[in-house]
Amino acid sequence: MGRPVSVEDYRRIAARRLPRAVFDYVEGGAGDERGVARNRAALERILLSPHALADVSSRDLSVPFFDRRLPLPLVIGPTGLSGSVRPGADLMLARAAARAGVPFVLSTASTSSIEEVARASDGEKWFQLYVLNRDLADSLTRRALDAGFHTLVLTVDVAVSGRRERDVRNGFGIPFRMTPGFVAGCAVRPAWSLSQLKHGLPQFGNLVSAQAKDASSQALLMLRQMDASFSWDDLEALRARWPHRLLVKGIMRAEDAERCFACGADGVVISNHGGRQVEDTPAPIDVLASVTAPEGKMMLVDGGFRRGADVVKALALGANGVLLGRAPLYGLAARGEAGVDEVIRIFQAEMDNTLALIGCPRAEDLSRDFLA
Structure with missing residues (x-):
């Protein structure tokens, strides 16, 4: 393959570089993966309606976002165990996001x-x-606050883990389980294997640091065994304790979004966890059309975004921005930190191209009038 020019190109390179079990962890979804496919199909089904003879000699991709403007309507979303893709992955993703001027979301995992x-x-x-237990959640939020993280994103769609059959078949886990199949997969991916051996096999960084050495919580996190009793009252309590912005991720109903805003959340992320939890749910982009954010609140969306045109569609449907999950990981697997930069630039170029071709010079002016 020549120089990669699309997110799909990076995905193909990632599939060639990563052991099958690791690529399947990134790529896979719940059950038969109908949810993963539905996320993409829903975005592809939405059509654009270009306006003719608009002055698009210059385009502006920036959007209002809380108390500032984002240069791009993107957020690098939280992805667990990204160090299994490449050592130091979280640091690379954070630095790439900073260069692009967009937020980076660090996962509990x-x-x-x-x-x-x-x-x-x-x-x-x-x-x-993730709320595995209340004491650990309090400790993690205090550490995030002390470290200068000013936005907390509470994920609420993982009361229990979705059944991801690729991971079950591969026996994927942390620490890596050295089954014959996994070892064979590593043997045919020597560059990945040598890099992992050189830097040390991945662990849950937030649970093995000097601030927290908790083996039982590590096991719970690998199995996504969360505190299934966490409820609306607990959200209100968290809102009272956290002094900065609070977003709720994993919302798939308009009334739940309204209740989050009523509880004091500053924003919601319409998300079905990339099709990794409940297989047969609507695509987030289809739910987005039914949700309205009050003045001053933000509405984000994720799920299957691979093209700049996908982001344009989301903004036209009312989103303030899009979280990218798998796409940056493909770049990371293919070309390291530079690959993340390149994936972000692909989204930027495609968004710019799409705005020009539909006759909309400013991303913040997108509306349903630009949809067929």
Whole structure:
């Protein structure tokens, strides 16, 4: 393959570089993966309606976002165990996001710690919270606050883990399980294997740091065994304790979004966890059309975004921005930190091209009038 020019090109390179079990962890979804396919199909089904003879000699991709403008309507979303793709992945993702001027969301299940990421990047950093248990959640939020993370993203769609059959078949876990199949997969991916051996096999950075050495929580996190009793009252309590912006991720109903805003959330992320939890749900882009954010609140969306045109469609449907999950990981697997930069630039170029071709010079002016 020549120089990669699309996110799909990076995905193909990632598939060739990563052992099958690791690529399947990134790529896979729940059950028969109908949810993963539905996310893409829904975006592809939405058509654009170009306006003729508009002055698009210059285009502006920036959008209003809380108390500032984002140069691009993108957020590098939280991805767990990204160090299995490439050592130091969270640090690379954070630095690439900072160069692009967009936020980076660190997962509770990251392979670098909150403190390591805080030191690695001076960009805008958010922390995504899984509530495994209340004491650990309180500890993680205090550490994020102390490290300068000013946005907390509470994920609410993982009361239990989705059944991801690729991972079950491969026996994927942390620490890596050295089954014959996994070892054979590593043997045919020597560059990945040598890099992992050189830097040390991935661990849950937030649970093995000097601030937290908790083997039982590591096991719970690998199995996504969360506190299934966490409820609306607990969200209100978290809102009262957290002094900065709070977003709720994993919302798939308009009434739940309204209730989040009523509880004081500053924003919601319409998300079905990339099709990795409940297989037979609508695509987030289809739910987005039914949700309205009050003045001053933000509405983000994720799920299957691979093209700049996909982002344009989301903004036209009312989103303030899009979280990218798998796409940056493809770049990371293919070409390291430079690959993440390149994937972001692909989204930027495609968004710019799409705005010009549909007759909309400013991303913030997108509306349903640009949809067929």
